[in-house]
Amino acid sequence: MTGAGRGLGRAAARRLAGDGAALVLADIDPATVRDAEDEICRLGGVAQAVHADVADQGACQRVVDTALESFGGADILVNVANYPVPPARAEEVDLEHWHKSFAAGPLAMFMLARAVFPHMRSAGGGRIVNFGSELSENPRPERVVYAASKGAVRALTKALAREWGAYNIHVNTIWQMNWPPATRRSLRRCRPGGVLSLRPRQRLGHRPDDRG
Numbered sequence: 665m666t667g668a669g670r671g672l673g674r675a676a677a678r679r680l681a682g683d684g685a686a687l688v689l690a691d692i693d694p695a696t697v698r699d700a701e702d703e704i705c706r707l708g709g710v711a712q713a714v715h716a717d718v719a720d721q722g723a724c725q726r727v728v729d730t731a732l733e734s735f736g737g738a739d740i741l742v743n744v745a746n747y748p749v750p751p752a753r754a755e756e757v758d759l760e761h762w763h764k765s766f767a768a769g770p771l772a773m774f775m776l777a778r779a780v781f782p783h784m785r786s787a788g789g790g791r792i793v794n795f796g797s798e799l800s801e802n803p804r805p806e807r808v809v810y811a812a813s814k815g816a817v818r819a820l821t822k823a824l825a826r827e828w829g830a831y832n833i834h835v836n837t838i839w840q841m842n843w844p845p846a847t848r849r850s851l852r853r854c855r856p857g858g859v860l861s862l863r864p865r866q867r868l869g870h871r872p873d874d875r876g
């Protein structure tokens with residue numbers, strides 16, 4: 665699990681640990697990921713923290729090697745980590761954010777997926793879950809880099825699913841909908857009709873749903 669130090673990654677890690685998974689928790693923030701490891705172990709789960717920047721190919725390999733050495737395999741890969749792109753109008757975006765967003769987003773997901781692939785294939789299958797975003801489908805103003813990066817996550821996921829389905833490796837994206845208050849306020853400004861009108865079930869997600 666990448667991006668496991670806080671937020672949704674940490675919540676999903678807690679949930680998977682509760683379901684009996686032994687977890688490698690990877691995050692660029694060493695303090696939060698160690699804290700996540702402590703929390704899961706205190707709750708009776710099995711977890712090992714790895715301080716890793718997933719934009720780095722060597723670090724991705726280290727994450728997978730840790731799973732193999734500590735737990736003897738890599739059955740599930742959950743790619744949550746995301747570079748926090750500051751909102752900016754397209755004409756003002758600093759190109760550095762494009763590079764960082766793609767490096768820690770779709771490229772990192774690909775590097776990790778490729779590192780687990782031979783082990784999943786020889787084990788007879790596996791699961792890869794990539795955290796995407798609704799913005800890949802409905803971009804908002806000032807989120808061009810994030811929307812493009814999550815669009816790449818979506819295409820990457822479908823491409824891998826097509827290639828690796830034959831090996832019983834399922835590759836999916838999750839678009840979580842548990843928007844924090846600031847996101848809801850910004851959505852209200854962009855869509856005065858309200859975001860609920862866009863939802864088939866007229867509701868937003870919440871943490872238990874999103875962990876599931």
Ligand SMILES: NC(=O)c1ccc[n+]([C@@H]2O[C@H](COP(=O)([O-])OP(=O)(O)OC[C@H]3O[C@@H](n4cnc5c(N)ncnc54)[C@H](O)[C@@H]3O)[C@@H](O)[C@H]2O)c1
Nearest residue numbers: 667669670671672691692717718744745746768795797843
């Ligand atoms: N929170 C939302 O409203 C929302 C909505 C749609 C999609 N998402 C997606 O869900 C995922 C989790 O969202 P969140 O709000 O919990 O994010 P968050 O920013 O709270 O947490 C992201 C985690 O990733 C880690 N991280 C960042 N760069 C990294 C790197 N290079 N290497 C390793 N770790 C790195 C951070 O340290 C952090 O622990 C993200 O992919 C995000 O794009 C979130």
